[in-house]
């Protein structure tokens with residue numbers, strides 16, 4: 111429950127990773143229904159977060175207005191559409207977890223209160239109707255000329271043989287393939303640790319990218335056909351090595367997760383939602399849980415003692431993983447734009463940082479460029 | 483002229499600011515009444531000529547103290563939103579652990595670079611006019627408080643326990659299901675959302691003014707508990723309560 115307070119913007123992801131770590135440690139296998147509902151909740155969070163990023167952070171850049179507040183005056187229909195789309199995703203999360211920021215009912219091995227299937231079916235209809243807004247969003251991004259910048263890096267995300275991974279799977283790197291999740295430290299921890307919190311020291315170890323574009327690159331074949339179509343119509347080639355295209359990948363994913371959510375609600379309706387036994391036994395153990403948060407893979411790792419108390423916890427957030435790569439990109443792009451006017455350099459760098467969608471909590475408008 | 487408003491964040495998860503952004507249509511209405519001059523989550527330009535400052539997050543560094551004092555100097559009215567800024571929030575959990583242990587566990591040997599101090603609410607450093615409580619804030623309550631402040635009225639914040647709201651929703655009491663719940667001593671205003679979703683209240687809105695005299699004493703007694711005992715049961719699990 112406290113874990114979701116790490117980040118209010120991806121609270122469902124934190125709560126899910128946390129539950130999965132606890133369940134792995136205690137040897138609990140949640141039911142198919144529980145897993146479906148959790149995935150649906152993650153779909154909803156993905157949608158609301160991507161829409162927030164595309165419209166509130168990226169769109170003002172694309173449309174050449176300073177921020178979302180003037181955007182409400184110059185392009186009211188765009189802001190209204192964004193609000194409509196976010197509300198739908200947010201309401202879906204509320205129906206499942208009681209609330210989006212810090213879900214209430216999701217607990218180990220189930221839900222303290224299950225949503226009624228009739229309530230979920232309402233969202234199935236609404237999601238189906240939301241394609242009109244999605245298409246308008248595609249049109250919006252079509253008009254945007256992205257900064258051209260080719261800069262391949264290592265792409266890392268979860269991968270799963272059944273679907274475009276979000277809730278479970280092992281770690282897939284575009285460079286060296288699969289690492290089983292329980293061994294995540296071998297792949298991720300060492301590379302991240304020296305970037306933790308305010309530190310910007312460089313280790314010389316390679317940087318890597320997580321998030322929408324990494325998932326798009328690594329798990330492309332698992333995307334829903336509708337999403338692939340949108341990628342094509344937006345000229346997002348696969349694989350894509352331009353970090354400025356992260357926003358485009360987010361829109362592609364928005365389409366994917368809309369379709370995924372519709373299908374999951376359909377499946378729940380077929381099976382019916384019923385009360386299940388949520389009991390489990392406390393024991394000592396250690397477990398890792400990882401999910402795809404909107405901004406990338408999120409790891410939680412807990413150790414429990416016999417009394418069921420947490421004795422050690424490790425948590426790796428997406429932004430910590432991306433920071434080194436943002437620096438890596440900046441160093442590469444600066445020589446390319448150095449002869450441009452200062453405002454343009456600053457804006458380009460800001461847009462680069464914003465493309466990564468660093469959890470707004472840390473670093474949205476953090477950039478202060480020093481010219482010497 | 484529209485009142486100028488600035489949003490500032492300290493240590494928290496930003497969930498409360500997200501609650502504000504998620505207001506959607508109502509947000510647009512509020513925006514019609516004010517001029518936002520500083521809001522890191524939504525605008526990039528900043529100005530420092532605000533009259534009303536809306537703060538989320540807790541104080542947790544010496545730097546924070548300097549910042550909040552500067553904000554206080556500028557703002558005529560200060561509103562804190564969320565448990566972090568109004569109560570210290572989850573950040574206070576760490577106050578129950580020795581600082582050295584925590585810093586080492588989180589930052590390893592580089593620990594000495596971080597100047598953290600025990601987490602505390604904003605009002606522990608500067609006077610605060612209004613508080614919107616909760617983790618996260620309740621959107622309806624935020625709207626009520628802000629419109630009251632903008633129209634010069636005094637916002638009304640309940641001082642009765644969550645149980646009152648809980649019963650009006652006809653929930654089965656969690657004590658009857660063998661769980662423990664802080665509802666009897668916690669200030670209402672959230673619509674008892676947690677018990678309504680089958681989970682206990684953990685006191686995120688803070689205590690009622692006189693928890694020992696709660697109108698729910700009988701309920702607790704029936705289950706063999708006193709207000710002090712329920713409060714204690716929660717203090718070690720989560721840190722909302724001043725302790």
Ligand code: SF4
Pocket residue numbers: 115118211494495496497498499538539563564565566567571572616617618619
């Ligand atoms: S009160 Fe809760 S929701 Fe609000 S900022 Fe603090 S942790 Fe986040």
Ligand code: SF4
Pocket residue numbers: 644645646648649653654655656657663664665666674677683
């Ligand atoms: S103790 Fe908790 S569950 Fe019971 S009535 Fe009060 S708020 Fe509701």
Ligand code: SF4
Pocket residue numbers: 616617644668669672673674675676677682683684685686687688
């Ligand atoms: S029920 Fe309790 S914990 Fe839940 S929102 Fe209300 S005051 Fe906070």
